[in-house]
Amino acid sequence: MNSQAYTDISRLRAQFGDRLTIFGHHYMSSEVIRHADFAGDSLELSRKVPGLTSDYIVFCGVSFMAESAAILASSRQKVFIPDTAASCVMSDMAPHVPVQTVLERLRAGGRKIIPLAYVNTSAAVKAICGRFGGSVCTSANASTMLSWALKQGDGVLFLPDRNLAMNTANALGMAEDQRMILDIRGEARELDQASLSRVQLFIWPGLCVIHHRFKTQQIVRARAKSPGALVVVHPECSPEVVAAADASGSTSFIIDYVRKAPTGATIYIGTECNLVERLAGQYKGEKTILALVESACVNMAKITEPKLAKLLFDIDAGRANEVTVPPDVAAPARDALTRMLEVCCR
Known part of the structure; x- marks a missing residue:
């Protein structure tokens, strides 16, 4: 934990007021996610963008997420990401x-x-x-x-x-x-x-590559170690792993699955470890939450609390690099994203 970064972010957020919105994907570290106005998966966060009135949107996630926010944002809004090198291998x-x-x-x-x-x-x-x-x-x-x-x-x-x-x-x-x-x-x-x-x-x-690390043998070992345990995995895992698990779904599905599990349950989760660790802390003493195997995304990890603090300083000073998409790309990309939002909001 970086106490100076936390203090700086808190002060700058108060200074920006409602001109600033911070998004945090569920795979962010707890140090970063605690600063988010909205935490969620890609669908949840995409749905939030068109209704925002803030001048500045900071996306704590990887680059394609910030691009999507820039595509859906209005022309007067500016989108930023704390580290432009946070890409996605997939x-x-x-x-x-x-x-x-x-x-x-x-x-x-x-x-x-x-x-x-x-x-x-x-x-x-x-x-x-x-x-x-x-x-x-x-x-x-x-x-x-x-x-x-x-x-x-x-x-x-x-x-x-x-x-x-x-x-x-x-x-x-x-x-x-x-x-x-x-x-x-x-x-x-x-x-x-x-x-x-x-x-x-x-x-x-x-x-x-994060979800490719999960194998059916890990599920077998987990059930042998903890008879009666539940296993939930992300659908980016192989079909064999999904078939062997008790359930599969998005990060939001996994969060809800853990919430609905009975008190005293042991649940093994196959997804990025930051979310697993956060759920383990949230339900400590009530449910046992374990990683099927530790699997961390190095690109998500590039977004840190000190980098978020520096970005807010740079926005305040007018020297932050905005995430932009050329108009000839943004327009058809917006069509594709809008079709998804329209279909899923019916």
Whole structure:
């Protein structure tokens, strides 16, 4: 804990008053999250942006989240992130140029393939989704958005997370022969249009390195160590891990699952360790909350309390670097994000 940073942030927040809003993703450290006006997952925080009246929005999360906030914010609002180097490995697995090339090749046979991007993607990829009639999704609404996308055309390109795609397809009861994990080497030049006619779901082969660390053997060991224990995991885990767990869902789902679990329960959680540790502290003495295995996101960890304090100083001095998205990218990306918000708010 950095007492000077805490003091500085508290003073500057009071100085800014309602001109400042701080968002904190659930994977932030407790030292950072305690300063957030709103804590949540990507969907919860995205929903908050259009209704904000503050001049400054500080996003404590990774870069694609700050980009999304900048896309949804009004023209008079400014969005900032405490460390611009806080990227996302999964997002980086789907660069926008190969994404567009693969999408165009999938459409070359005359089929209307709709792109559906997980929110863990760049603004440029979201813009492609907007231009081609697609949208975005989060882990909380993936089933809703995939169902929507399947009705918009002849098939869906889901990217970049293959695990979320497979788990969502399983939840919707989609037959295995209707889906395909793409081989994107060579930007899918070898695609045989005739053989793809029955495929409804084309899956980009990316993944989250944090959730890739969870294995079914860990669940077996947890249950052997704590008979009767519950296991809940994030749907970015492999389908095998999701099938072996008692439940899976977004960070908000996991929080609610722990809340509803009976007093005295032992719960193993498969997601980023900051959230697990915070839940363990919250329910200490009432429920036993344990990490399935310790798994930390190095990019989320780049957002620290001292960096947040420095950013607020820089905003106050007028020298902070704003998160911006070029207008030709922001407009179609906003279309994609807005479609998600409209579908999920019906």
